[in-house]
Structures are given as structure tokens and as C-alpha cells.
Amino acid sequence: MTTDARTPEHPHRPAWFDLSTPDAPRARRFYRDLFGWPVQQLDETYALVGADGGEPTGGIGQAGPGSPYTGIVVYFPVPDVEAALARAEELGGRRRLEPQSVPGRGRIAVFDDPDGNPVGLLGA
Template identity: 35%
Template sequence: MLTTRFVQGAPNWVDVGTTDIEGAASFYRALFGWEFRSAGPEAGGYGFFQLDGKTAAAGMQTTPEQGPPAWNVYFQSRDADATAKAVEQAGGRVLVPPDDVMGQGRLAIFADHAGVSFGVWQPAALKGLEIVGDPGSLCWLELYTQDMAREAAFFDAVFGWETSAMPFPGGVYTCINPAGEGEDAMFGGLVALADVPPGTETEPYWLPYFEVGDTDAAVSKAQELGGKVRMAATDVESVGRMAKLEDPYGARFAVIKSAAPQEG
């Protein structure tokens, strides 16, 4: 499961780039209870979404030239410069070279072999998200890909990720965990685009999941606030009830009320 005990290769940050940060802040405040707090005038409009005083995500104003609104995911790196070299050696690209961020840590943005962007955060003063797994916070990630084997090999080379197969009704799901941490540390999954219903996912990308107390209520609220439903609320046995959504500005995300852990 996702925790704030961040280790090499584990998700430790998530932020949304949007053409209307004030509108997005209003949307997510009503949906998840987040309060937007500016990181200061020197941060260029970047700020933190806080839930009960703990940072659950972040956000920033972007321009159309920077790409469409989207959620961005970041992974722990003990050495961002070494990770940049590993990305290039594995066939990826460095989009934003490693750089210090106001003494808070070291940031870099990459693209994998398929062109899907992801970031790393090498912590200093800012360790990472302060709340995960609780309602209103990040709980899972999925990478939609055209080539499962190649993607797994890429991230194994970059982070040492380990994968495992989890059977579920209708097929097998490929889970990811950090190197040497075992299946208890699973934080996401790889999903083949060929295996999803036609028209639901058409391109490789990272999809963040946020825990909610009531999936159907979250879907209704998102629609009321101007968001769109990309996949209706669906039950997955032993996993939970989930739905895929899009905020009013086009950033894609998912919500889930996770199933209670099975005893034994």
C-alpha cells in the first residue's frame, strides 16, 4: 500500500497543471475538502492542496504551450542526477534536468520510452506528500501502456521496480512495488491499452487514484461542479468501487472507495 514512508522509486508527490488554478482549487476543495495554499511569490503561482493541514497534492497555473491540463506524478529518488542518467540509458529522455528548488529538494522531469512524462523528487526540507491513503488523498497510480513488458523493463532499469501478477475477475492485473519492499508496498499497476474497453483509454499516461468515502457521491459531486465522467462507478471484487473522472479543465484522475482489507 502507498505510505509516506517514502523509499527509492515510490510515489512521493503529485500535482496538477491547469489553465485555471483558482477554478481547479475551487473544484477540488468542493470535491475532496482541499485548501489551496500558495508556496509564495517566488514560486510562480505554485501551491499546495492541504487536507486537515497536511499536504495531499499540489497545483500550478500552466499555459496551453506547456501542454493540456494534467495530473503529474513524481517518484522518490535518492540521487536525481543518477536517475537522469538511468532514464537516458534505458531509452527515455530528460525533459527538465535535475535542479534545486528553493532548498526544498531536487526536481527533474523525464519521459519514458513511449513519451509519457513523470518526475522525480529528491527530498531535502520537503520530504513529500504528508497524507496518502485516507479519503481525499492519493492512494494508487496506474500507467496505461501499449507495451507492458517494455514499460516494466524501463522502470526496472530506472528504479528497480518489481512487478507481480494479481488475478481478478476477468483477467490478471500487474502490480508494482519498489525494489526489495515486497507486495505489501504495492503502489500502482500497469494496464495494457489493448485490454481496456474500446474508447475509454486511447493513449499512454499516468492516472492517479484518490480515496473517497463514497464513490457515487464523489461522481455526482464532480458532475455538479462541471467535471466529466470518463468511466462510471464500477465495483471490482476485493478492490473497491472506482470511477474515472475529468476535472472542468481536462485533467484526468480516478476516485475509489477501497474494499476493506480481508482478514487472515
């Protein structure tokens, strides 16, 4: 049997999304009203999105002057964030957010692909 990105067995299916916006309260309302997303606000700058009582699947954050990006970034699971980031650079990507630890999620990083699209990495 072959697997593709639509099957749960695919190792690089999206693992998380993050929406960074200059108006997080507006974005939270918009997506909650559009898709019915339950939103759990953690503080003034960030909220988790996911099923009530279930594992969150993404977040909506307030972009500020020092934010590494605005817009939606999809995070893909990798065994080693630093190694995957280095490989992305070898293939023509450019670092946007250095690897860092996120409580409860592991390590993350963001790079731009050769066309300038931000892509996230999520690993242990």
C-alpha cells in the same frame, strides 16, 4: 496542527496509480529499470507494482481498443465513489470510466477534470 497533501493524515492523498499503455511489457521493464519497482504480473494484460511482499501501490495495464484512457491516472480515496463522481460532474468534470468493483481494491471510477486531465476515485 494543520495538515496538507504531504502528511499521512490528509484524507485525499493519492491511494493508487494506474498506467494504461499500448505496450505494457515495455512499460513494466522501463519503470522497473528506472525506479527499481517490483512488478508482479497477474496476466498478459495487467501487473501490480509495489514493495516485495508488501501492499501494491499501483498497476500497469495493457491499453486496448476499448480502454477508457491511456497514460497515468492517480486515484484518490473517497468514502463514496458515486457521490464523489456526481460532485465532480457538478463542478465541471466529465465521466470517463463508470463506477465499478475491482477485486481487492473496492470501487473505482475515472473522470476528466475541466482541463481534460483524467482523475481516479477509489472507495468502498
